[in-house]
Amino acid sequence: MDINWENVxxxxxxxxxxxxPRGLTESEADWRAHLEHETPNGGLLRxxxxxxxxxxxxxxxxxxxxxxxxxxxxxxQLYASTGCLMAALYCALLTPEPAGLRPHxxxxxLLETKKHTRTLVFEITPDAxxxxxxxxxxxxxxxxLKTYLDHRDFxxxxxxxxxxxxxxxxxxxxxxxxxxxxxxxxxxHTPDTEFIDQFAAAVAVMPFLGxxxxxxxxxYLLLHSVTPETKSYALTGEMNNRLYKRLAFSAVQGMxxxxxxxxxxxxxxxxxxxxxxxxxxxxxxxxxxTRRRLSHLFAxxxxxxxxxxxxxxxxxxxxxxxxxTAPGLLGHLIFRHMRIMDRYPQLYLCFEEAxxxxxxxxxxxxGIPTPYNxxxxxxxxxxxxxxxxxxxxxxVAEACERxxxxxxxxxxxxxxxxxxxxxxxxxxxxxxxxxxxxxRRPAAMVR
Numbered sequence: 079m080d081i082n083w084e085n086v087x088x089x090x091x092x093x094x095x096x097x098x099p100r101g102l103t104e105s106e107a108d109w110r111a112h113l114e115h116e117t118p119n120g121g122l123l124r125x126x127x128x129x130x131x132x133x134x135x136x137x138x139x140x141x142x143x144x145x146x147x148x149x150x151x152x153x154x155q156l157y158a159s160t161g162c163l164m165a166a167l168y169c170a171l172l173t174p175e176p177a178g179l180r181p182h183x184x185x186x187x188l189l190e191t192k193k194h195t196r197t198l199v200f201e202i203t204p205d206a207x208x209x210x211x212x213x214x215x216x217x218x219x220x221x222x223l224k225t226y227l228d229h230r231d232f233x234x235x236x237x238x239x240x241x242x243x244x245x246x247x248x249x250x251x252x253x254x255x256x257x258x259x260x261x262x263x264x265x266x267h268t269p270d271t272e273f274i275d276q277f278a279a280a281v282a283v284m285p286f287l288g289x290x291x292x293x294x295x296x297x298y299l300l301l302h303s304v305t306p307e308t309k310s311y312a313l314t315g316e317m318n319n320r321l322y323k324r325l326a327f328s329a330v331q332g333m334x335x336x337x338x339x340x341x342x343x344x345x346x347x348x349x350x351x352x353x354x355x356x357x358x359x360x361x362x363x364x365x366x367x368t369r370r371r372l373s374h375l376f377a378x379x380x381x382x383x384x385x386x387x388x389x390x391x392x393x394x395x396x397x398x399x400x401x402x403t404a405p406g407l408l409g410h411l412i413f414r415h416m417r418i419m420d421r422y423p424q425l426y427l428c429f430e431e432a433x434x435x436x437x438x439x440x441x442x443x444x445g446i447p448t449p450y451n452x453x454x455x456x457x458x459x460x461x462x463x464x465x466x467x468x469x470x471x472x473x474v475a476e477a478c479e480r481x482x483x484x485x486x487x488x489x490x491x492x493x494x495x496x497x498x499x500x501x502x503x504x505x506x507x508x509x510x511x512x513x514x515x516x517x518r519r520p521a522a523m524v525r
Contacts, residue, residue, distance in 0.1 A: 083440040086218050087211040088452040090114075090123040091133075097383035103265045104374055117301040119312055127171055127182060127315035128455045132208035138448050140169035140202065140459060141185050141483060143195040147474065150198075156472075156491050157498040158434065158463045162215050162451045165434035166460025167493070172199060173314070178482030179475070183311050184319040184457030189477055191334075199475040199483055204447050205467040211444065212452020213437075216293060216379050219406030222413035225433050227401075232428045237419065242397045245411040248284050249400060253392040255280040255287075256407075260381075262373035264388040270365040274346040277372065285340030286410045290379075292342045293453050294371045295353075296322035298364055300454060303357055317456040321356055328352045340414070380407035426500045434497055438464035464495035 085096055094107045114120040131138050144150065158165050170185035179199060181189065189197065230238055249256070255276050262268055268276075281288040299321040308318040326333045329344045329352055344352055346365065353361040377387045381404055390403060400408040416422060416429065441449060447465035451458035461470075470493060473485030 080440050082220055088214050089211050091210050098378050099381045099383055099385050099387040101264045101386045101388040118304050119301045122317055126455045128450050129210040132210050135207040137201050137203045139172035139179055140200045141172050142169045142198045143188050143192045145195050147196045154491050156493045157496050159498045160430050163460040164213055165437045166449050166462055168460050170457055171459050178484050180482055182457045183316050197475045199473050201471040202447055203469045212450045214452040219409035223405050223409030225429055226412045229429055244415050246397050249392055252280045252284045256392040259373045259376040260387050263377040270369050271346045273369045278343040278345045281343035286414055288342035289339040292339045294368055298367055302360055319457050324356045380404045423500055431497050438495055463493035
């Protein structure tokens, strides 16, 4: 078993076994118990439509929206893409019913908002019940770092030196906030308003923090929501995906055009407004929850697990120190800065397929043909296009007036172990060649 990939995956149906830094006030097991047993929707962590479908041993039905149906027909092949599933074809779960295939509420949202796309449905018959392990991209920092170290000779010396200097500069500029996160993780209580405002300001320097911020608030909303809409979805074993969509679109202008969490940075007052708009009543506890949860998660995903979080400061750290002290944080910074390099279109497959090959091998040894997004089992599930022991069927489908999907044309396609071209992914380039949604930002000092 590849322990690096094992630590990236979460299984909400078992007890926590993942290593964490010493000195944290709360353990991952403490948080798991709180989230599962002390929130209105915590039971959906362990018992939900995704884990039920995976562990049933029965055929798994998924939907995928695409603008490339003609290309898929011509090639007869399906490729994976990067993103929150890291190396899978992005899909949403379908549940067979007598009248048709019922989309998970994430799928219903996609059908409503992606009118320009065509819908494909897949039937995957696994060789055995699938382990309910989800891929948590927030924990993939050490993988990103290892991939860079193994393949850095694909960069010119100037590119490599610039990359290293940029990430060190970002850490030094954000060090006051990063140290505050660790201090809170080991027991200090920074005033909530001050904490949120400082953290939000740091996102401009270190956009990865926006991803962490968004996932924490999504978790808060999905587990604490008590609206009739949320309760209705819960009856079918589903978390309410519309909550985090509303969160993102309210917080960042243009997020509906390009989902770029590196711009997610609401300050305290704006955070309260957004949460109150998404679901009135949840704003009262969100700030304290966010401070505690952000601090804990940052320490867990950033630091080497052999270290004591209370003994670490990010001030004046050099690259090699970061690699041994905070490999998770360093890996994320390298990965996200590399995406805005001028030569990234040429480098994309060198680095991303290296990770994909390693992850596909892990999934195959673990018997995972259909990995899901393990930050939460909220509906995002994909196809491991490298899995050799499942059978696949695919159709073009249309939705009826009840919102159910019905296959209309069988497709002769084969999933293949290859990543889609960068131009077809959400990390595509704009007309200037720059990565869309990832503008170059100066690393200003956070105060």
